[in-house]
Amino acid sequence: MRFSRQLGRTLKDAPSDADCASHRFLVRAGMIQQVAAGVYSYMPMGWKALKKIENIIREEMDKAGGQELNMPSLQPIELWEKSGRLASFDKTLFSVTDRKEHKLVLGPTHEEIITDLVRRSVQSYRDLPQLPYQIQNKFRDEPRPRGGLLRVREFIMKDLYSFDADEAGLDESYRKMVQAYKNIFARCGLPAVMVEADSGAIGGKDSHEFMLVTESGEDEIIYCLHCGYAANAEKATSAKNPGPKEGLLPVEEVSTPGLQSIDEVATFLGVKHAQTLKSVFYTADGQLVFIVIRGDLEVNETKLKNLLKCIDLHMASEAETQAAGLVAGFASAINLKGYKIVADDSIKLGTNFVAGANKPDTHLKNVNYPRDFKVDTLADIAVAREGDQCPKCNGKLLSQQGIEVGHVFKLGTFLSERLGAYYLDKDGASKPITMGCYGIGLGRLLAAAVEQNHDDKGIIWPLPIAPFQVCMCPLKIEDPAIMQAAEKLYTELMSAGIEVLLDDRPESPGVKFNDADLIGIPLRIVISARTLQNSSAEVKWRREKQPIIMPLKGLVDAVRKLVKSGGSG
Ligand SMILES: [Zn+2]
Numbered sequence: 001m002r003f004s005r006q007l008g009r010t011l012k013d014a015p016s017d018a019d020c021a022s023h024r025f026l027v028r029a030g031m032i033q034q035v036a037a038g039v040y041s042y043m044p045m046g047w048k049a050l051k052k053i054e055n056i057i058r059e060e061m062d063k064a065g066g067q068e069l070n071m072p073s074l075q076p077i078e079l080w081e082k083s084g085r086l087a088s089f090d091k092t093l094f095s096v097t098d099r100k101e102h103k104l105v106l107g108p109t110h111e112e113i114i115t116d117l118v119r120r121s122v123q124s125y126r127d128l129p130q131l132p133y134q135i136q137n138k139f140r141d142e143p144r145p146r147g148g149l150l151r152v153r154e155f156i157m158k159d160l161y162s163f164d165a166d167e168a169g170l171d172e173s174y175r176k177m178v179q180a181y182k183n184i185f186a187r188c189g190l191p192a193v194m195v196e197a198d199s200g201a202i203g204g205k206d207s208h209e210f211m212l213v214t215e216s217g218e219d220e221i222i223y224c225l226h227c228g229y230a231a232n233a234e235k236a237t238s239a240k241n242p243g244p245k246e247g248l249l250p251v252e253e254v255s256t257p258g259l260q261s262i263d264e265v266a267t268f269l270g271v272k273h274a275q276t277l278k279s280v281f282y283t284a285d286g287q288l289v290f291i292v293i294r295g296d297l298e299v300n301e302t303k304l305k306n307l308l309k310c311i312d313l314h315m316a317s318e319a320e321t322q323a324a325g326l327v328a329g330f331a332s333a334i335n336l337k338g339y340k341i342v343a344d345d346s347i348k349l350g351t352n353f354v355a356g357a358n359k360p361d362t363h364l365k366n367v368n369y370p371r372d373f374k375v376d377t378l379a380d381i382a383v384a385r386e387g388d389q390c391p392k393c394n395g396k397l398l399s400q401q402g403i404e405v406g407h408v409f410k411l412g413t414f415l416s417e418r419l420g421a422y423y424l425d426k427d428g429a430s431k432p433i434t435m436g437c438y439g440i441g442l443g444r445l446l447a448a449a450v451e452q453n454h455d456d457k458g459i460i461w462p463l464p465i466a467p468f469q470v471c472m473c474p475l476k477i478e479d480p481a482i483m484q485a486a487e488k489l490y491t492e493l494m495s496a497g498i499e500v501l502l503d504d505r506p507e508s509p510g511v512k513f514n515d516a517d518l519i520g521i522p523l524r525i526v527i528s529a530r531t532l533q534n535s536s537a538e539v540k541w542r543r544e545k546q547p548i549i550m551p552l553k554g555l556v557d558a559v560r561k562l563v564k565s566g567g568s569g
Contacts (some may be wrong), residue, residue, distance in 0.1 A: 001044075001468065008033065008043035010515045020216050022450035023148025023228060027461045029519045031467075038145025038153035043533025044520070045501075046446070048467035050156070053277055053442055054135055056187045056464065057158050065181040066131045066160050071113045073137060077103045079112040082487040083418050088200075092138045092152075093387030106139035111415055111437060114161045118433065119421035125165050128423060128433065129173055135161030135442070149447035150218075150403070156443055160171050162436040163416075166427065170410055170434045174206065177438045181210055181406050184440070189462025190449050192405060195221050196231035198302050205410040212448040221402045222384050224394030224513045232404075234302040237380055238388035238397055242296075243274050243376075249366040251334075257361045260329025262295040265363055269354055274294070277347060277355040277367060279331045281316035281324070284308045288316055290339040292375065293331070294346035294353075297382040304381045307342065307516040309490030332356035334364065343375040344382045401525045405446040411435040460542050468501040471521035475528040476506055485552065486527050489537070492556045497564060517542070525555075 008030035015034070018024040026032045031046030042050055058068065077095065080086045086093070094106035107113065114132060122128060135158045145151050162173035178194065185192035192210045199207035209232055211221055220233035226486055231237070259265050266273050276295030281288060282304065289308065293299055305313045321328050324339070331353035333341050347353075347369045355367040367373070384391075386399035413432040416422070422430045446465075453460045463469065470493060474486035483504075490502045501521055503512050509528075516524050526538040526547070537555060539562070540547035 001499050003501055004505045006030075006044060006057045008045070010518055012096075017146070018148065019148050019385065020150065020451065022447035023456050025450055025454060025518065025520075026148055026447065029459060031519075032149065032333075034566055036152065038142055038155075040149060040152060040154075040443070042443075046469040049461065049465050050442055052445055052467075053188060053445055053466045054156075054158075057184055057440060057442070057466045058135065058186070059178040061131075061133050061158065061160060063183075064131070064176045065129075066133045066180075068134060069132050070136060071107075071110050071117070073107045073139065075105045075107045075113055077105050079116055079419070080105055083112050083115075083415055085112070090311070091492055092140045092142065094141050106466050108138055108140045109157075109439075109449065110134070110159055110439075111161065111435075112419065115415050115419045115435070117419045118161075119416075119419060120162050122421070122423055122433065124424045124522070125426060128163055128165045129169055129177075130163040131160055131173060133158060133438075137157055144520045147381055147447070149443040150451075152443065154438065155441055156438045160438040162438070163421075164434045164436075165423065165431070166434055170412075170435065170436050174408060174410055174436055177408050178208065181408065181438075181440070182256075183251070185210060185212075185405070187464055188445070188449070189451060189464045190405075190445070191455075193221065193223070193230055193402070195223070195402075196235050197407065197409075198232060198235040198306065199409060200306065205412060207407070207409045209404045210406035210408075212405050212445075212452050213400055213402045214448065214451040215401055216451050217401035217403040217448075219404050221400050221401050222386070222397050223400070224393065224395040227390060227393040229390055229392045229395075229397075231384075232422070233384070233399070234300065236384035236397075237391045238382075238384035239391050240294075240297070240346045240349055240382065242391070246351045247366050249352050251367060251372060252365040254363050254365055255361060256330075256363045259361075265354060266295065269363075271354055273351060275353060277353045279333070279334060279356055280327075281321050281326060281331075282313055283316045283320055284310040284313050285404065289322060290326075290331075290333060290336065290341045291343070292341065293344040293348055293379070293382060294350065297344060297346055299344070299381055300383045304342070304442065307377065307379055307381060318500035319384060324418060327356070327358055327360060330356040330360055331358055332361060332367070333375060334358065334367060335489075337352070340377075341373075342377045342379070342381065343369070343374045344383060345380050347375075348378075370542070371532075395472075404452060405445045405448050406438075406440040408438045409436060411437055454520070457514070458518035460518045461522055463563065463566050464519070466522050467498045468521045470500045470523045470525055470559065471503060471516045471519065471526045472500055472527070473503045473516060475512070475526065477506055479529060481532060482527055482529060485532060489527070489552070489555065491526070493559060495562050496556050498556075498559060525559070 011028045014024035034177035164170045197207040197209040222236035273296035278289040278295045352366040416432040538547040
């Protein structure tokens, strides 16, 4: 490709709203262009990189037994009514009304369509398993599109769905997909970690995410180096410190004038945070829920939301708390009636806690569960943090930031039951098909690749997904000797199957070098009057500082070997 002919140019300045490296560099390198909030065009060079990712994904899906098909973006809303998922997608769902006043949905995902498709196509256990997939555009009306390609409203996704006769079949399909995902990220040159993920309120058994570790990532990964435990912070658990076991003492009222926070009360009474019980109020789908958790821990809202199976969950406002008749700062579950009480299982770890007395300026000492209060639900609803103890071994948990680039999910049978996807087993009995779903956002992966691979000058593409393998910079194109040598090498490299971007623009060396760094092609070849004097060229990996001087004779072979080795690029 000749740079001078390319549609789209490099820009000096990043968009003013660009707050992450991938957004800044992909726009400045002329690889993507914004059309509307969260809506982007891929320019030729960006599209080339995306196609490389797509090809790797397609090859690995096919190798794992996937069958590619294509389903429409326009989906009848009736299928969504049948699946019961309208409420959970709520405002993120784009919908349109056709000329006959019939409502359709712009697909944010395709479980509904594919389950209906399989329902019509699969009759017996002999037709299973099936692993259909597609690579296609999805639509989600994100409330705050941002970060360039990281959070958009129209995006390209690979979505595969597994249909099996039973759980054992699903486990096997899941295992195949996990392996395929590991292959994909390895082949893209993007180290990813697999973490346990939240599987949502509706459920499924197992769910894992694949994360690219990068400081700018918006997801937190909690992990243990000892045993390999790794989970998304939304899902992560920790072994809660057991607390002291003492003989149970009688409940005692203490005056705590004006002391509302756990900090103030613990300091005043000279006890550790873990020796107190904290009350937190939430509103779940309009109903107040009373939460009890040990004072040293925080509530994990994802866990709470899943436990309550609610759609809307937020901390109760002051007005909501007052309306419920609760004494903020001094509330506790003791003698409390008329509220749903949910407690973290940490309340069982420890004895003789300090808790609110449900009247102003007063706390209680020596509160013990279950002697002094009852709860409706007891479960793990606590946040796991760095420094906590690993739930699987005695190691210390660590934390790092990452970007989610893939998700695998065991759905089970709830969708096939709702949408009527049944098959006949060996004995002729009708059974719901067991499902799984497996997604990779391609644009998100492209952006995450840039987040993981850049410096202050620009992108540093991993070789397997770089738009070109070589960027050739002839300096001073008005010098016929230089251009002849460059054209000759360009043709020979292309004949050898190497992808070359030839910077044939009449620009200064400084501009060419800056753009080469910005665009981030792994290998740069410079031909100048000076290199020609020695019948050589200057070859440099984007990641390295120093170029290597190589003779023009045999250069094509040498470059082919470098590209094959992957080098340090
Ligand atoms: Zn561990």
